[in-house]
Amino acid sequence: xxxxxxxxxxxxxxxxxxxxxxxxxxxxxxxxxxxxxxxxxxxxxxxxxxxxxxxxxxxxxxxxxxxxxxxxxxxxxxxxxxxxxxxxxxxxxxxxxxxxxxxxxxxxxxxxxxxxxxxxxxxxxxxxxxxxxxxxxxxxxxxxxxxxxxxxxxxxxxxxxxxxxxxxxxxxxxxxxxxxxxxxxxxxxxxxxxxxxxxxxxxxxxxxxxxxxxxxxxxxxxxxxxxxxxxxxxxxxxxxxxxxxxxxxxxxxxxxxxxxxxxxxxxxxxxxxxxxxxxxxxxxxxxxxxxxxxxxxxxxxxxxxxxxxxxxxxxxxxxxxxxxxxxxxxxxxxxxxxxxxxxxxxxxxxxxxxxxxxxxxxxxxxxxxxxxxxxxxxxxxxxxxxxxxxxxxxxxxxxxxxxxxxxxxxxxxxxxxxxxxxxxxxxxxxxxxxxxxxxxxxxxxxxxxxxxxxxxxxxxxxxxxxxxxxxxxxxxxxxxxxxxxxxxxxxxxxxxxxxxxxxxxxxxxxxxxxxxxxxxxxxxxxxxxxxxxxxxxxxxxxxxxxxxxxxxxxxxxxxxxxxxxxxxx
Ligand code: ADP
Ligand code: MG
Numbered sequence: 404x405x406x407x408x409x410x411x412x413x414x415x416x417x418x419x420x421x422x423x424x425x426x427x428x429x430x431x432x433x434x435x436x437x438x439x440x441x442x443x444x445x446x447x448x449x450x451x452x453x454x455x456x457x458x459x460x461x462x463x464x465x466x467x468x469x470x471x472x473x474x475x476x477x478x479x480x481x482x483x484x485x486x487x488x489x490x491x492x493x494x495x496x497x498x499x500x501x502x503x504x505x506x507x508x509x510x511x512x513x514x515x516x517x518x519x520x521x522x523x524x525x526x527x528x529x530x531x532x533x534x535x536x537x538x539x540x541x542x543x544x545x546x547x548x549x550x551x552x553x554x555x556x557x558x559x560x561x562x563x564x565x566x567x568x569x570x571x572x573x574x575x576x577x578x579x580x581x582x583x584x585x586x587x588x589x590x591x592x593x594x595x596x597x598x599x600x601x602x603x604x605x606x607x608x609x610x611x612x613x614x615x616x617x618x619x620x621x622x623x624x625x626x627x628x629x630x631x632x633x634x635x636x637x638x639x640x641x642x643x644x645x646x647x648x649x650x651x652x653x654x655x656x657x658x659x660x661x662x663x664x665x666x667x668x669x670x671x672x673x674x675x676x677x678x679x680x681x682x683x684x685x686x687x688x689x690x691x692x693x694x695x696x697x698x699x700x701x702x703x704x705x706x707x708x709x710x711x712x713x714x715x716x717x718x719x720x721x722x723x724x725x726x727x728x729x730x731x732x733x734x735x736x737x738x739x740x741x742x743x744x745x746x747x748x749x750x751x752x753x754x755x756x757x758x759x760x761x762x763x764x765x766x767x768x769x770x771x772x773x774x775x776x777x778x779x780x781x782x783x784x785x786x787x788x789x790x791x792x793x794x795x796x797x798x799x800x801x802x803x804x805x806x807x808x809x810x811x812x813x814x815x816x817x818x819x820x821x822x823x824x825x826x827x828x829x830x831x832x833x834x835x836x837x838x839x840x841x842x843x844x845x846x847x848x849x850x851x852x853x854x855x856x857x858x859x860x861x862x863x864x865x866x867x868x869x870x871x872x873x874x875x876x877x878x879x880x881x882x883x884x885x886x887x888x889x890x891x892x893x894x895x896x897x898x899x900x901x902x903x904x905x906x907x908x909x910x911x912x913x914x915x916x917x918x919x920x921x922x923x924x925x926x927x928x929x930x931x932x933x934x935x936x937x938x939x940x941x942x943x944x945x946x947x948x949x950x951x952x953x954x955x956x957x958x959x960x961x962x963x964x965x966x967x968x969x970x971x972x
Contacts, residue, residue, distance in 0.1 A: 413585035415545045415576040419507075420446050422552035423478065425591050430454065430469065430843060432462040432836075433480030437523070438509040438573035443480060454843060454871065456836075457863045459486045463493020463506065464836025464861070465843075467566075468823055470503040471629055471652075472844050474596070476559040476567070481508045483573075484524035488531075494566035495535040496833070500826040501626060501712075503559035504566045506532070509573055513543070529570045537565030545578035546588045553590035560596040563712040564629070599711060601728040606736045609680075609707045609724040616678035616705075618752045619645045620665065622690070625652035625826075626683020626710065632731030633819050636682065639734045644747035646756045648672050650684050651824055655816030666812075667767075668759035674699045675755065681708040683730050685715060687827065692719040709733045771813065776925040779953040780805050783880060784813040786926040787852060790933050791815065794848065797937065798823060798841040802834045803854020804958035806880045810852055829960070832860025839864060842873040848937050849875045855903060856885040862912065865944060869916035874940040876933060879909045880949050886958070888951030905951075913944035921945040 413421075419442060423431075430452040435443050447453040456462035459481045466477030477497075481490040487508040497504035510529075511522040519525070532539045538558035542551035551569060559567045580588075613619060621643070627636055636656055640647050646665040649656060657664065665672040673690075674697065686693035686706075698704065705723040708716060709730055716725040726733045747753075771785030787810070791799055795817035801810050801824045816822050823837045831854075838851040858879050868875045882888045883905050890899025910920030919936065923929040923945050936943030957964040 411582050412579050413582045414580065415548060415571075415578045416442050416445050417449075418545055418548040418580070418585050418588070419552065419571070419576075420449050420451065421585070422549050422589050424449070424451065425589050426552065426556055428475060428478060428556075431478045431480050432456065432465040432469070432840065433478075434459045434462055434482070434486060436482035436486060438576060439480055439482060439507075439571075442509075442576060452843065454839065454867070456839075456867050458861070459489035460492050460832065461836040461839075461861045461864050461867075463490040463504070464496065464833045465840035466504045466506075467493055467497035467500065467502050468833075468837045468840040469844050470497060470559070470564065471500070471625070471823070472820055472841065474503070474560065474629065474631060476503040476505045476556055477840065479504065479506045481506065482524065483508060483510045483528065484526040487526065487528050491532060491535060491568075493836070494532070494568060496826065496828060496830060498536050498566040499828055501564050502566075502629070503564040505555045505559055505569055506536075506566065507569045507571060509576075510541075510570050512572060512574060529568070532568035532570070535566075536568050539568040539570070541570035541572070542575060543572065545575060545580050546584065548575070549589035553592050556592050557595050562596075562599075563710075563715075564596075596729075598732045599728040600732045601726045601736055605724070605726055606733075606740060609726050609737065610740045612678060612705050612707055612724045613643075613680065614746075617749055618675055618677045619643075619680065619748050620672050620676035620678070621645050621647040621680045621682060622650065622684050623647055623653040623656050623682050624650045624684020627730050628653045628656055628683070628820050630683060630730035631819075632729075632734060635731050635734035635738060638738050639682075639741075642738060642741055643745060644753075645680070646672060646748070646753065650689065651811045652822055652826070653684070654811075655821045656819045658817040659815035660817075665756050665760065667763040668756045670697070671759040672756060673697050676704060678705045678707065681706060681710070682734070683709065685710075685827075686719040689827070694720055767813065774926050777948055777950040778924070778926060778929070779950050780809045780880065781813070782926045783929055783947050783949060784810055786930040787850070787878065787933065788814045789930060790850065790937070791817075794850075794937065795821070797821070797848045797850050798845060800824070800834055800838045800841060800849060800851040801853075802831055802857040803852075803880060804856075804886055805954040806852060806854035806857065808958040808960075814852075831857040834858060835861035835864035835868070838875045838877070839867060839871075839873060842875050843871070847874070848940060849873070850933065850937065851875060851877045853877060853879050855879050855881045855883070855907070855909070858909065859903075862909075865913050865918065865942070866916045868942045869913070869918045873942060874937075875942055876936040877913070877944040878929070878933065879944065879946050881907065881909060881946050882949040882954055883907070883951040886956045887954045906948075908946060910944050910946040913942065916942075918942035918944060923947045
């Protein structure tokens with residue numbers, strides 16, 4: 404009788420799991436602890452993949468990238484107060500990047516928190532999360548879990564995707580309900596991210612502007628990569644014949660060696676174009692806000708912008724032809740409009756781009772081929788460029804300052820959503836979370852190319868990579884410091900503020916957890932070791948020794964780094 408009555412009951416723990424599974428969510432990234440330890444355990448017992456990290460921020464970064472790769476919200480599960488705050492950084496990062504993610508945190512009891520009576524890990528988490536994400540909800544009754552999870556999913560993936568916070572107080576998990584009532588309370592979200600089709604007048608306006616162009620340019624952003632409208636993007640680019648420029652996480656949407664790629668002629672393309680079609684790319688700092696000397700004289704360009712978020716239009720400068728809708732639907736309309744009767748862009752424009760491109764590629768090639776020891780960024784990246792060329796299905800994770808800026812330009816990508824990097828904030832520390840999620844979500848081999856400083860933010864997750872035996876190869880560009888490894892304390896007391904322990908052996912960190920460590924001092928060695936590591940499909944870390952003198956302060960964005968004008972004292 405006892406067993407029977409148990410079968411007829413459910414509780415908050417099980418309803419959270421059932422609600423996620425009902426909506427096709429199969430993976431949780433998190434760190435266990437009070438009050439969600441049993442939630443993770445039960446989720447695993449119920450067939451979900453539960454990936455336990457060493458720090459919530461890395462779990463959150465994994466969830467964010469899972470959202471980008473799959474168009475389903477990545478789930479991050481944390482404990483209350485400090486764990487929640489650690490996860491919140493990643494939730495804000497996901498929101499900034501327009502990726503769907505749900506941060507689920509356990510929390511302390513409302514009665515005590517609201518009277519500020521000092522509970523274990525007391526914090527008004529809902530209030531703190533609200534300004535940093537797209538939506539925030541709290542569930543107090545087990546029978547509301549279904550609707551709470553449904554709201555969180557819809558908020559995360561519909562319109563412009565983003566981060567959602569779901570607050571689950573400890574008491575909720577053990578609330579018991581009749582099983583049939585529980586089942587009835589669950590909600591399967593129907594058409595979570597509805598197609599948004601642009602009006603015919605908006606399409607006509609855009610086509611008219613495009614027809615008037617003498618030097619058109621298409622800029623593909625990570626919104627286009629996210630949209631998974633790969634065929635529509637390719638059709639639009641190839642049918643129109645317009646040169647395209649990929650933003651960093653849109654690289655590979657069309658291969659970087661595509662004849663229409665203007666990637667290697669970026670400055671010329673931005674400066675000289677007269678009509679620019681933005682496809683899921685914002686005119687934020689990464690595109691100099693669409694103005695200034697990079698873009699040429701004011702008024703020299705017209706913009707057509709495709710974005711799902713109406714408020715994005717005119718955010719920095721006037722948009723001549725806004726196309727509000729999802730990229731698949733919008734491009735589908737444009738493709739119909741240009742079908743058959745489209746005039747390719749003027750040949751002199753195409754030639755200007757191609758000439759510049761060839762020049763720049765030749766200039767770069769001369770820096771890449773050297774088998775130097777110690778390596779500099781170019782010689783080491785030359786080796787890795789070859790690795791990705793031979794393994795176009797591998798996912799490249801990339802962070803650091805110089806390591807990021809130079810790799811973005813040097814390593815060609817061939818397939819969509821294979822390049823994961825620092826995103827809209829240009830933030831360091833996302834590497835290991837991204838690498839883990841990439842491996843878990845796709846099963847593909849991952850190559851993480853990391854500056855030594857960037858790696859430090861999430862380095863302990865090598866244990867996680869070893870524990871789950873993920874096919875992740877990490878290459879540390881070890882130049883002994885942030886930017887470079889040469890700073891000195893002018894007073895002679897301490898190490899300079901941007902340097903690390905010289906000749907640190909990051910490869911031994913990997914070995915501490917049973918992975919394979921390598922130590923590479925030349926590009927040939929680096930190539931051979933990366934190949935061996937990737938062939939093994941096992942966790943590996945290659946410490947690539949880079950000249951501490953190599954690199955520049957702040958990489959390509961030194962202009963954002965204020966320096967004292969009042970002489971050094
Ligand atoms: P990048 O940094 O690569 O330039 P951004 O993150 O600045 O890219 O821009 C991505 C844009 O794509 C955002 O403005 C977002 O609203 C938009 N977006 C995201 N998903 C879609 C979609 N499915 N359809 C249309 N626009 C989208
Ligand atoms: Mg460094």
